[in-house]
Amino acid sequence: xxxxxxxxxxxxxxxxxxxxxxxxxxxxxxxxxxxxxxxxxxxxxxxxxxxxxxxxxxxxxxxxxxxxxxxxxxxxxxxxxxxxxxxxxxxxxxxxxxxxxxxxxxxxxxxxxxxxxxxxxxxxxxxxxxxxxxxxxxxxxxxxxxxxxxxxxxxxxxxxxxxxxxxxxxxxxxxxxxxxxxxxxxxxxxxxxxxxxxxxxxxxxxxxxxxxxxxxxxxxxxxxxxxxxxxxxxxxxxxxxxxxxxxxxxxxxxxxxxxxxxxxxxxxxxxxxxxxxxxxxxxxxxxxxxxxxxxxxxxxxxxxxxxxxxxxxxxxxxxxxxxxxxxxxxxxxxxxxxxxxxxxxxxxxxxxxxxxxxxxxx
Amino acid sequence: xxxxxxxxxxxxxxxxxxxxxxxxxxxxxxxxxxxxxxxxxxxxxxxxxxxxxxxxxxxxxxxxxxxxxxxxxxxxxxxxxxxxxxxxxxx
Numbered sequence: 001x002x003x004x005x006x007x008x009x010x011x012x013x014x015x016x017x018x019x020x021x022x023x024x025x026x027x028x029x030x031x032x033x034x035x036x037x038x039x040x041x042x043x044x045x046x047x048x049x050x051x052x053x054x055x056x057x058x059x060x061x062x063x064x065x066x067x068x069x070x071x072x073x074x075x076x077x078x079x080x081x082x083x084x085x086x087x088x089x090x091x092x093x094x095x096x097x098x099x100x101x102x103x104x105x106x107x108x109x110x111x112x113x114x115x116x117x118x119x120x121x122x123x124x125x126x127x128x129x130x131x132x133x134x135x136x137x138x139x140x141x142x143x144x145x146x147x148x149x150x151x152x153x154x155x156x157x158x159x160x161x162x163x164x165x166x167x168x169x170x171x172x173x174x175x176x177x178x179x180x181x182x183x184x185x186x187x188x189x190x191x192x193x194x195x196x197x198x199x200x201x202x203x204x205x206x207x208x209x210x211x212x213x214x215x216x217x218x219x220x221x222x223x224x225x226x227x228x229x230x231x232x233x234x235x236x237x238x239x240x241x242x243x244x245x246x247x248x249x250x251x252x253x254x255x256x257x258x259x260x261x262x263x264x265x266x267x268x269x270x271x272x273x274x275x276x277x278x279x280x281x282x283x284x285x286x287x288x289x290x291x292x293x294x295x296x297x298x299x300x301x302x303x304x305x306x307x308x309x310x311x312x313x314x315x316x317x318x319x320x321x322x323x324x325x326x327x328x329x330x331x332x333x334x335x336x337x338x339x340x341x342x343x344x345x346x347x348x349x350x351x352x353x354x355x356x357x358x359x360x361x362x
Numbered sequence: 363x364x365x366x367x368x369x370x371x372x373x374x375x376x377x378x379x380x381x382x383x384x385x386x387x388x389x390x391x392x393x394x395x396x397x398x399x400x401x402x403x404x405x406x407x408x409x410x411x412x413x414x415x416x417x418x419x420x421x422x423x424x425x426x427x428x429x430x431x432x433x434x435x436x437x438x439x440x441x442x443x444x445x446x447x448x449x450x451x452x453x
Contacts, residue, residue: 143389144389191389191390193389324391325413326391326394326413326414326415327391327414327415328414328415329390329391330389330390330391336391338391341394341411341412341413342394342395342398343391343392343394343395344395345392345395346392347392
């Protein structure tokens with residue numbers, strides 16, 4: 001059997017001309033919090049009945065930020081071509097690979113990710129509601145994040161007593177964590193169709209569903225907000241619901257994708273939030289909203305992120321690069337692959353086939 | 363007369379048509395795979411392409427399959443389909 005030569009790549013991020021770090025000066029959180037280091041490995045062996053067809057794979061890579069940094073990035077593939085790009089509307093870092101012919105389709109990616117716990121000092125918040133163009137884009141609706149009609153009606157009702165953008169964000173966070181709930185029957189992280197959820201009063205879902213409602217409500221009352229798609233990397237100090245690993249820090253993170261959210265407050269910058277994990281703690285720990293642990297988690301996840309997780313991108317309803325046959329993509333928190341025009345089921349790692357592991361440096 | 367009849371039979375059997383079915387409910391790339399898999403199961407379908415961008419399935423199939431057969435297949439995915447166009451293909 002003729003074996004395809006393996007293609008290797010490594011990019012010294014920060015010096016590469018391909019991708020430059022995008023650390024926003026608008027980051028709210030201090031990056032001096034608890035530091036954690038994880039070694040991440042993604043393995044792919046793509047499967048499809050039409051094994052000889054043109055096969056394309058897009059893999060989300062972690063974004064560069066004050067609270068997380070990627071290093072030692074390497075990939076090894078038997079692909080016809082493979083490269084890193086961020087040429088898309090959200091500058092979502094992507095490792096793209098393409099196989100033109102038959103044979104195995106193997107790819108392995110490794111990197112180190114260093115994270116810092118995010119916190120917020122709410123005393124710095126101002127009531128100003130003028131935003132830069134870079135921030136104001138996260139006020140606009142998308143196909144799954146409408147900001148008018150019933151979404152706006154509900155948001156106005158929730159925030160009727162709120163005077164400042166921060167008051168509005170808090171009121172919406174409290175409403176979402178009180179009224180939405182985690183539904184484990186939802187596939188993957190959920191579609192994140194905020195319009196449908198609110199119009200049809202479908203308040204059960206998973207992290208993308210819950211974060212998307214949070215974001216849509218915020219945007220509709222003029223507070224910039226965005227989902228951030230990523231994956232859990234290791235143990236949480238709060239609850240097994242928020243991430244786990246074995247005693248040596250090894251975590252099998254296939255299927256551990258998790259969507260969080262951020263909102264923007266002048267004086268503070270982007271503020272982290274995770275309403276979905278409040279609902280997950282309630283379900284997994286079998287507690288109620290009034291339980292002290294849930295109250296602690298609910299309070300913490302408004303303004304803080306435990307960084308046993310890394311973020312990939314903010315992309316919603318956008319087109320990847322190079323352009324896939326199917327577009328737009330509603331979110332890019334999972335690897336995405338097409339065999340000719342057919343999409344592999346990214347929610348089914350065993351058939352797709354991919355696996356991820358994370359080893360924390362202890 | 364008999365000769366003409368026997369000549370026409372294979373033409374009828376080989377007749378093909380192209381249909382376009384609109385599936386407006388598709389909202390993500392995975393929906394297209396589900397719709398494609400469902401339509402592939404319809405006996406007589408030779409080729410098909412499902413696109414999210416146009417929210418449609420373009421099918422080449424043997425002539426004469428009823429609309430309902432296609433629409434029932436789409437329905438198994440949880441979406442409703444509407445026949446947008448249907449025409450015979452010239453050999």
